[in-house]
Amino acid sequence: xxxxxxxxxxxxxxxxxxxxxxxxxxxxxxxxxxxxxxxxxxxxxxxxxxxxxxxxxxxxxxxxxxxxxxxxxxxxxxxxxxxxxxxxxxxxxxxxxxxxxxxxxxxxxxxxxxxxxxxxxxxxxxxxxxxxxxxxxxxxxxxxxxxxxxxxxxxxxxxxxxxxxxxxxxxxxxxxxxxxxxxxxxxxxxxxxxxxxxxxxxxxxxxxxxxxxxxxxxxxxxxxxxxxxxxxxxxxxxxxxxxxxxxxxxxxxxxxxxxxxxxxxxxxxxxxxxxxxxxxxxxxxxxxxxxxxxxxxxxxxxxxxxxxxxxxxxxxxxxxxxxxxxxxxxxxxxxxxxxxxxxxxxxxxxxxxxxxxxxxxxxxxxxxxxxxxxxxxxxxxxxxxxxxxxxxxxxxxxxxxxxxxxxxxxxxxxxxxxxxxxxxxxxxxxxxxxxxxxxxxxxxxxxxxxxxxxxxxxxxxxxxxxxxxxxxxxxxxxxxxxxxxxxxxxxxxxxxxxxxxxxxxx
Amino acid sequence: xxxxxxxxxxxxxxxxxxxxxxxxxxxxxxxxxxxxxxxxxxxxxxxxxxxxxxxxxxxxxxxxxxxxxxxxxxxxxxxxxxxxxxxxxxxxxxxxxxxxxxxxxxxxxxxxxxxxxxxxxxxxxxxxxxxxxxxxxxxxxxxxxxxxxxxxxxxxxxxxxxxxxxxxxxxxxxxxxxxxx
Numbered sequence: 001x002x003x004x005x006x007x008x009x010x011x012x013x014x015x016x017x018x019x020x021x022x023x024x025x026x027x028x029x030x031x032x033x034x035x036x037x038x039x040x041x042x043x044x045x046x047x048x049x050x051x052x053x054x055x056x057x058x059x060x061x062x063x064x065x066x067x068x069x070x071x072x073x074x075x076x077x078x079x080x081x082x083x084x085x086x087x088x089x090x091x092x093x094x095x096x097x098x099x100x101x102x103x104x105x106x107x108x109x110x111x112x113x114x115x116x117x118x119x120x121x122x123x124x125x126x127x128x129x130x131x132x133x134x135x136x137x138x139x140x141x142x143x144x145x146x147x148x149x150x151x152x153x154x155x156x157x158x159x160x161x162x163x164x165x166x167x168x169x170x171x172x173x174x175x176x177x178x179x180x181x182x183x184x185x186x187x188x189x190x191x192x193x194x195x196x197x198x199x200x201x202x203x204x205x206x207x208x209x210x211x212x213x214x215x216x217x218x219x220x221x222x223x224x225x226x227x228x229x230x231x232x233x234x235x236x237x238x239x240x241x242x243x244x245x246x247x248x249x250x251x252x253x254x255x256x257x258x259x260x261x262x263x264x265x266x267x268x269x270x271x272x273x274x275x276x277x278x279x280x281x282x283x284x285x286x287x288x289x290x291x292x293x294x295x296x297x298x299x300x301x302x303x304x305x306x307x308x309x310x311x312x313x314x315x316x317x318x319x320x321x322x323x324x325x326x327x328x329x330x331x332x333x334x335x336x337x338x339x340x341x342x343x344x345x346x347x348x349x350x351x352x353x354x355x356x357x358x359x360x361x362x363x364x365x366x367x368x369x370x371x372x373x374x375x376x377x378x379x380x381x382x383x384x385x386x387x388x389x390x391x392x393x394x395x396x397x398x399x400x401x402x403x404x405x406x407x408x409x410x411x412x413x414x415x416x417x418x419x420x421x422x423x424x425x426x427x428x429x430x431x432x433x434x435x436x437x438x439x440x441x442x443x444x445x446x447x448x449x450x451x452x453x454x455x456x457x458x459x460x461x462x463x464x465x466x467x468x469x470x471x472x473x474x475x476x477x478x479x480x481x482x483x484x485x486x487x488x489x490x491x492x493x494x495x496x497x498x499x500x501x502x503x504x505x506x
Numbered sequence: 507x508x509x510x511x512x513x514x515x516x517x518x519x520x521x522x523x524x525x526x527x528x529x530x531x532x533x534x535x536x537x538x539x540x541x542x543x544x545x546x547x548x549x550x551x552x553x554x555x556x557x558x559x560x561x562x563x564x565x566x567x568x569x570x571x572x573x574x575x576x577x578x579x580x581x582x583x584x585x586x587x588x589x590x591x592x593x594x595x596x597x598x599x600x601x602x603x604x605x606x607x608x609x610x611x612x613x614x615x616x617x618x619x620x621x622x623x624x625x626x627x628x629x630x631x632x633x634x635x636x637x638x639x640x641x642x643x644x645x646x647x648x649x650x651x652x653x654x655x656x657x658x659x660x661x662x663x664x665x666x667x668x669x670x671x672x673x674x675x676x677x678x679x680x681x682x683x684x685x686x687x
Contacts, residue, residue, distance in 0.1 A: 026670040
């Protein structure tokens with residue numbers, strides 16, 4: 001399209017601008033770089049600089065003042081430190097780090113400072129938002145009361161997550177932690193929950209994989225990815241969770257709902273350890289600095305369910321922690337376990353024996369989500385938890401006994417089928433009503449006659465049938481939200497009906 | 507402006523300065539240290555004597571006695587001999603800086619560096635100094651400096667603060683405002 005602009009107009013606009021330009025003195029405070037290395041600059045001067053303030057170097061690089069000492073200031077440099085030289089001028093900016101927040105971020109991939117890195121156009125419709133803010137106070141909050149449906153049967157039944165909760169996902173490498181989080185994001189489609197996926201210290205190829213998956217399932221329409229990959233400097237990896245949180249808070253504070261996944265906080269702790277050691281802060285346990293607990297607690301406290309006066313918005317956090325050889329008594333895992341409102345344990349031996357998602361239902365807990373479960377699920381899941389606990393006990397015991405009495409054998413048979421029921425394929429989230437029917441079938445003994453290896457087929461067929469033949473049953477459960485006698489009766493009839501069809505096709 | 511600093515230098519400087527104040531010889535001591543700082547800059551031999559650890563303590567002390575025995579204030583002479591005895595003579599440049607700083611703090615003096623593209627005459631310099639004194643409410647000691655890259659106007663540095671009236675910065679600002687408009 002030709003731009004219709006005459007040279008005379010251009011010069012008149014320029015003339016106007018020059019005429020409007022006011023000669024003003026620039027006043028600023030400066031310091032001098034004493035030494036620079038490993039992404040850290042020591043600066044002399046800057047006497048009035050504040051902790052956490054951004055400073056700009058003569059080369060154009062920016063940094064954050066982290067250590068204020070008697071005769072120098074320790075500055076973490078964002079980006080490349082090669083351009084910064086000894087003797088360079090450092091200028092105060094009198095601002096603290098902020099990132100863009102708002103609608104313009106939806107569907108984008110940005111770095112820890114909010115700059116788009118997906119090759120797309122500049123961000124539009126965003127407002128700057130300070131990265132480090134205090135968590136909402138006590139009066140501003142209320143109890144977690146609405147469910148955040150993950151679409152994963154075992155989580156929604158046994159360790160339910162409410163909107164505004166912090167639920168930790170913990171496990172060794174390759175146990176399906178990220179898959180669990182991504183499935184949860186995919187299941188938020190149409191739930192009016194804005195999702196943020198913060199990738200910290202990951203491979204760029206992994207981030208692309210997550211992006212492609214989310215795009216394939218239409219989840220990028222309500223998701224933002226914040227990426228500080230392994231090749232980004234430590235200060236960026238340290239900042240990324242706070243940046244993502246600041247972006248997500250925009251929804252929380254405006255009465256909306258947001259979900260944020262920190263994948264993973266172990267890497268963030270390591271980045272912060274690197275920064276701290278280079279700043280010569282004293283090392284403590286596992287060489288982490290003394291304020292490593294505060295690093296995570298102040299981040300996770302920002303997840304909240306706001307009171308109705310404050311709009312009733314929520315921010316749900318799913319932090320991820322990677323353990324080494326299932327050791328949850330290491331420093332960072334114990335810290336984050338104690339901060340969060342419960343944890344989902346993933347175990348590699350479960351994963352390898354085909355129990356996927358590899359969640360250990362025995363030690364996974366949710367401290368607040370139970371209040372947020374719909375009543376029907378609460379009624380169904382109660383007996384599931386009991387049956388599974390009994391099964392685990394008997395399964396260990398029965399390995400030594402050759403012949404068992406009938407009731408024990410029945411419990412073992414039931415347990416084995418329930419273990420099949422809580423299996424679920426990746427990217428196959430289920431709506432809560434269907435979950436209820438399936439778990440009901442398991443706990444009420446409708447699966448006892450089905451061979452263990454056919455349970456998954458039974459379930460698949462049942463899900464299809466619930467979509468077609470019994471779709472009014474799903475509507476009824478969604479409508480009533482509880483297992484009333486009417487609902488129970490309808491489920492029983494439907495299950496008997498389906499059982500007959502299934503057996504005929506056997 | 508000093509770049510590097512040492513805690514030891516700060517402590518020695520404070521002790522020497524307090525002693526000078528007690529003996530009511532602040533101005534003389536400061537002048538002597540100013541002269542010493544000048545000497546360190548100008549005389550390679552004196553700098554060598556101060557910095558080279560190969561010189562024996564007694565030889566250093568002998569030299570100091572010979573050089574300054576007659577000329578320096580007793581407080582300064584004793585300080586130098588003491589520093590030599592403690593093997594801290596290498597801190598002398600920093601001590602000079604700190605004495606200067608302490609003197610300025612005590613007497614509410616601000617040291618300003620005024621950079622201009624072209625040399626200033628005395629009248630202009632005084633005018634700028636008076637404006638600064640009014641602004642900061644302190645006595646200002648100004649040092650002029652030529653920096654052609656400023657293009658015009660002037661730039662004052664007082665401590666960590668910079669007041670920038672230079673044409674270079676104004677042009678940069680004009681450029682930014684046109685890009686952002």
